[in-house]
Amino acid sequence: MEGQCDHDRRDDCDHAHGSESGHARGPRRTRRGVLGATATALVAGLAGCLGGTGNGDGETPDPVTIDSEATCDVCGMVIAQHPGPTTEIFYADNQPAGHENPARFDSTWEAFQFDFDREDWTREAFYVTDYSTVDYEIRTDEGQQVISTHYDSESFVDATTVTFVVASEVVGAMGEDLVAFSERADAEAFRDDHGGDLASFDDVTPEMIASLGM
Numbered sequence: 001m002e003g004q005c006d007h008d009r010r011d012d013c014d015h016a017h018g019s020e021s022g023h024a025r026g027p028r029r030t031r032r033g034v035l036g037a038t039a040t041a042l043v044a045g046l047a048g049c050l051g052g053t054g055n056g057d058g059e060t061p062d063p064v065t066i067d068s069e070a071t072c073d074v075c076g077m078v079i080a081q082h083p084g085p086t087t088e089i090f091y092a093d094n095q096p097a098g099h100e101n102p103a104r105f106d107s108t109w110e111a112f113q114f115d116f117d118r119e120d121w122t123r124e125a126f127y128v129t130d131y132s133t134v135d136y137e138i139r140t141d142e143g144q145q146v147i148s149t150h151y152d153s154e155s156f157v158d159a160t161t162v163t164f165v166v167a168s169e170v171v172g173a174m175g176e177d178l179v180a181f182s183e184r185a186d187a188e189a190f191r192d193d194h195g196g197d198l199a200s201f202d203d204v205t206p207e208m209i210a211s212l213g214m
Contacts, residue, residue: 061090063127063156066104073103074110075174083146084172085131085179087111088156090124102127106149107174108164109212116206126201128180130157131190138170145170145194147179160201163187167212168196175213178204 066088068080073096079086088102089111096103101124105111108128115123129150137148147170162180165187171177178199181187187198199208 061101061125063088063125063153064102065153066151070099070104072106072110072173073097074105074114075107077106077173079104079106079149079151079173082106082173083141083149084174085129085147085177086149086151086155087129087159088127089115090126091118092122092124094118094121107172107213108178108180109176109209110174112178112204112209113206116209126159127156128159128162128178129155130162130182131179132181132183132186133157147172149173157182162201164199164201164204165191165194165196166199166208168194170194177212 066079066086070079071077072079084106085108087105087108087110089105090102095101103111103114105114111126111128115121115126131147134148134150134155136150138145139148140146149172157180159180162182163184164178164180166178167176168179168191170179170190172179179187179190179196181190184198190196191198
């Protein structure tokens with residue numbers, strides 16, 4: 001396990017789940033379709049024209065592919081080596097320690113925690129893995145169901161446009177998480193199969209984030 005958690009609620013990262021390779025795989029779950037991908041691209045393009053999650057000043061940054069060696073800006077683990085949602089946030093006039101924007105995370109709840117802790121920073125864009133458009137897998141790892149990670153630029157969607165499934169039985173690198181779907185019907189189907197609650201971006205609060213993780 002790489003890195004050390006730097007937040008109060010996590011004593012260590014040793015219980016985070018293993019890398020994306022070398023584990024028994026469960027059933028393959030896919031949501032990708034030509035029409036779905038096209039619709040998502042149109043929505044993303046429209047969001048960019050409207051400013052997305054930015055502050056309206058200038059162009060909203062496009063999502064970028066996260067380097068395979070990049071580490072999470074909260075827990076320090078190598079993002080590509082662990083399962084679960086990947087998230088990136090761009091800020092105006094500020095950047096995370098040690099590298100340029102975007103800030104990057106191996107869980108969605110850590111991204112929200114990072115953002116809540118920086119109320120004086122101006123967020124330009126907040127992107128999450130879109131499990132409506134990626135070919136994702138759910139597998140069993142150490143007795144838990146984990147969902148695959150996707151960190152290429154095409155996998156991301158504006159977080160303000162999605163429906164999250166919160167605290168399902170399917171976990172990510174840092175335990176219970178928020179799994180994002182650009183299609184609400186996909187979120188509802190995932191919730192029906194794996195439990196959890198549905199939430200929009202504006203529904204997410206510090207109290208909700210404090211309840212997630214290990």
